Amino acid sequence: MRAQTDNLLLILLISLLMTACNTVTVIDERKVLNTTDLNDKDSIVLLGRRHSHQHETERDYISCVGANLSDESTAINVIPEHQFIDAMYPYFEASTAPMDISNLVELVQQPTILEKFSDYHIRYLIWIEGNTETIENTGAITCVGGPAGCFGFAMWNDEAIYEAKIWDISQLALSGKISTETQGTSYLPAIILPIPLLASVKADACDGMATQLKQFLK
Amino acid sequence: MLKLSRYLLILSIGLVTACGQSFIVETKLDIPQPVSTQLPLRMAVFYDHELREFVYTENNEDRMNWAISIGPSQIQLFDLILPAMFTTINRIEDLSNAEEQNYDAIIIPEIKDIQFALPYETRSKVHETWIKYAIHVQQPDGVEITTMNVIGYGKSPNKTSIQFLLDEKKGLLYATNQAFRDVAANIIISFQSNPDIQQWLATKPVH
Numbered sequence: 001m002r003a004q005t006d007n008l009l010l011i012l013l014i015s016l017l018m019t020a021c022n023t024v025t026v027i028d029e030r031k032v033l034n035t036t037d038l039n040d041k042d043s044i045v046l047l048g049r050r051h052s053h054q055h056e057t058e059r060d061y062i063s064c065v066g067a068n069l070s071d072e073s074t075a076i077n078v079i080p081e082h083q084f085i086d087a088m089y090p091y092f093e094a095s096t097a098p099m100d101i102s103n104l105v106e107l108v109q110q111p112t113i114l115e116k117f118s119d120y121h122i123r124y125l126i127w128i129e130g131n132t133e134t135i136e137n138t139g140a141i142t143c144v145g146g147p148a149g150c151f152g153f154a155m156w157n158d159e160a161i162y163e164a165k166i167w168d169i170s171q172l173a174l175s176g177k178i179s180t181e182t183q184g185t186s187y188l189p190a191i192i193l194p195i196p197l198l199a200s201v202k203a204d205a206c207d208g209m210a211t212q213l214k215q216f217l218k
Numbered sequence: 219m220l221k222l223s224r225y226l227l228i229l230s231i232g233l234v235t236a237c238g239q240s241f242i243v244e245t246k247l248d249i250p251q252p253v254s255t256q257l258p259l260r261m262a263v264f265y266d267h268e269l270r271e272f273v274y275t276e277n278n279e280d281r282m283n284w285a286i287s288i289g290p291s292q293i294q295l296f297d298l299i300l301p302a303m304f305t306t307i308n309r310i311e312d313l314s315n316a317e318e319q320n321y322d323a324i325i326i327p328e329i330k331d332i333q334f335a336l337p338y339e340t341r342s343k344v345h346e347t348w349i350k351y352a353i354h355v356q357q358p359d360g361v362e363i364t365t366m367n368v369i370g371y372g373k374s375p376n377k378t379s380i381q382f383l384l385d386e387k388k389g390l391l392y393a394t395n396q397a398f399r400d401v402a403a404n405i406i407i408s409f410q411s412n413p414d415i416q417q418w419l420a421t422k423p424v425h
Contacts, residue, residue: 088253093400
């Protein structure tokens with residue numbers, strides 16, 4: 001009987017370890033215009049949408065996608081988000097940024113703005129909207145006398161939904177859209193010590209978005 | 219007279235702080251240089267005493283002896299953005315003789331409201347600041363062209379205010395600087411898109 005219980009616990013632990021950290025990513029791409037290859041001088045900018053204070057796109061997600069795009073394999077010249085926003089102040093703040101391509105067309109009527117785009121050799125401006133949220137959590141952990149005396153079990157589901165809109169600056173037109181949807185479940189069993197088994201939902205959504213953007217831009 | 223009122227203000231803040239726990243800070247401005255999109259106008263700006271010396275005060279159970287001086291940051295803000303908006307901008311100390319100076323218009327900023335929220339008061343556990351200005355634009359003879367009501371919002375970064383909780387001033391100053399940044403951006407954009415300003419620009423006599 002004791003051996004059976006031990007086996008059951010072992011199976012439960014192994015299945016937890018196998019299923020924990022699993023994420024599912026669904027990617028959708030819609031090309032509106034044909035893209036041409038970026039040349040060595042061309043740059044791109046990734047910007048997060050933050051006009052709604054409740055659902056701001058995280059800065060670390062934008063940095064993550066940017067870092068992935070500018071890695072050695074692709075070597076795309078990505079201008080850091082904060083650097084671009086500061087240089088274009090006040091036209092790309094959360095409350096003033098162009099919401100659609102027609103606003104951008106209006107904006108570049110100002111010679112100083114057009115000059116800035118030209119100085120940075122910006123070919124594509126990519127807006128990313130969305131965020132990662134915990135959509136469900138269950139269970140509870142009780143700790144007595146500090147973290148070395150915790151018992152219980154908690155689990156939660158994270159969902160990352162992001163959409164990128166790619167604006168072609170040379171044509172002043174929407175070039176395409178890419179969306180990613182990632183879900184994952186994290187577990188936190190605690191038997192004396194809490195053992196976090198975390199699903200890398202945001203990181204997987206970042207990889208998925210960056211991979212798709214690479215294909216789109218190259 | 220101005221010096222005397224400043225001394226009185228410092229003295230009153232001193233007296234307030236002498237009575238117990240206090241929170242006295244002066245905001246700092248750290249915003250980027252705006253992209254220059256100057257309108258070919260000869261403008262003047264008038265900062266009244268209230269704007270220059272503005273101190274937000276509050277004294278209750280939650281916010282004991284608060285005195286947040288934002289006057290100098292406000293002047294710094296307008297001194298930074300106005301030269302990016304107009305080819306000529308002069309600061310005037312007296313509105314009464316503005317008519318003789320051949321200005322196209324006078325800008326008079328007025329602070330209408332400023333509010334602060336602390337992490338324990340907000341759902342996202344961050345510091346937040348709201349600031350509201352009325353930007354009066356008038357002809358040198360005093361006739362109003364328009365008044366633009368402009369709001370700015372700022373908050374400390376998500377999920378980092380736990381650090382700021384250790385230093386109340388740091389989080390609040392960060393949020394206030396973000397609010398200054400936002401309101402300054404909105405002033406520049408509002409001036410370019412305000413229908414009254416557009417109409418005035420279309421009909422004003424060329425000097």
